[in-house]
Amino acid sequence: MTRIGVVTFPGTLDDQDAARAVRLAGGEPVALWHKDPDLHGVEAVVLAGGFSYGDYLRCGAIARFAPVMDSVIEGAREGLPVLGICNGFQVLCEAHLLPGALIRNDHQKFICRDQKLRVETSDTVWTSRFTPGAEITVPLKNGEGCFVAEPDVIERLEGDGRVVFRYLDVNPNGSMNNIAGVTNERGNVVGLMPHPEHAVEVGFGPATGSAAHGGDDGLPIFASVLDSLFAKA
Numbered sequence: 001m002t003r004i005g006v007v008t009f010p011g012t013l014d015d016q017d018a019a020r021a022v023r024l025a026g027g028e029p030v031a032l033w034h035k036d037p038d039l040h041g042v043e044a045v046v047l048a049g050g051f052s053y054g055d056y057l058r059c060g061a062i063a064r065f066a067p068v069m070d071s072v073i074e075g076a077r078e079g080l081p082v083l084g085i086c087n088g089f090q091v092l093c094e095a096h097l098l099p100g101a102l103i104r105n106d107h108q109k110f111i112c113r114d115q116k117l118r119v120e121t122s123d124t125v126w127t128s129r130f131t132p133g134a135e136i137t138v139p140l141k142n143g144e145g146c147f148v149a150e151p152d153v154i155e156r157l158e159g160d161g162r163v164v165f166r167y168l169d170v171n172p173n174g175s176m177n178n179i180a181g182v183t184n185e186r187g188n189v190v191g192l193m194p195h196p197e198h199a200v201e202v203g204f205g206p207a208t209g210s211a212a213h214g215g216d217d218g219l220p221i222f223a224s225v226l227d228s229l230f231a232k233a
Helices: 015-025 066-075 089-092 151-159 219-232
Strands: 003-008 028-034 044-045 083-085 101-103 113-120 137-142 146-148 161-166 178-185 189-192
Touching: 003 015, 003 219, 015 028, 015 219, 044 066, 044 089, 066 083, 083 089, 089 101, 089 189, 113 178, 146 178, 151 178, 161 189
Parallel strands: 003 028, 003 044, 044 083, 083 189
Antiparallel strands: 101 146, 113 137, 113 161, 161 178, 178 189
C-alpha cells in the first residue's frame, strides 16, 4: 500500500483528518513528527492545516525551519509529491517551494464556510483525476488566506497554467485573481487554502460526529497522487 506522510507541527489541527482522507483514498497514512527529519520511506507528504507554532512571527514562518521540513524541501526538489493545505500552504510559501504569500484576509476576519472552487488544471500529481473546469465545493476556514504576489509572479502563474484552484461566486479573503491554490513548475507541489480533507465522504457531517463536512469533492485530490505514484511504480 502506498505510504503517504502527514506532518504534525505543534498547533497542527487537521492531521488526523488528512490521515483519514489518505486512508479513504486507498493509501496508508504515516505520521511524521516536526522534530524528526526522517520521512520514513513515504512516497508523498501532506502538510495539514492548523496553527503551527501558534502562527508566531508569520503563519508558517517557524514551521518552515522544523527539521522535517529540510527533508520535505529536499524531497520536493527531487520530485516528491507534497500537498500543503491551509497552514500547510503557508508553510510551503515560507519555504519557497511555492511562490507568493498568504496574508490576513482583506476583511480582517476569520472565515469558515463551504466554498465553491473551479479546478483550473489536471496537470499536477494532486489533480489528475479532475477534468479542467470542474467545479467542486469544499470547506474553507482561515484568517490569513489572502494570496498575494508581485504582478509579474501572478502573470507567470497564470501564463504557465500554475493556478490550480480558483474561488467561484465569491472571493472570501481578497486573494489576487481569486486564486485558491497554486503549483510549482514541476507540478509535484500543490498548496491550497480550502480543506479537501473535510470533504471525503458522502453522507457524513457534524450531525453524525464525523470530522467530514459532507460530500466527497475533496477525495480525488488524495486519489490523484496515488494514481501518479502507482503509474511510476
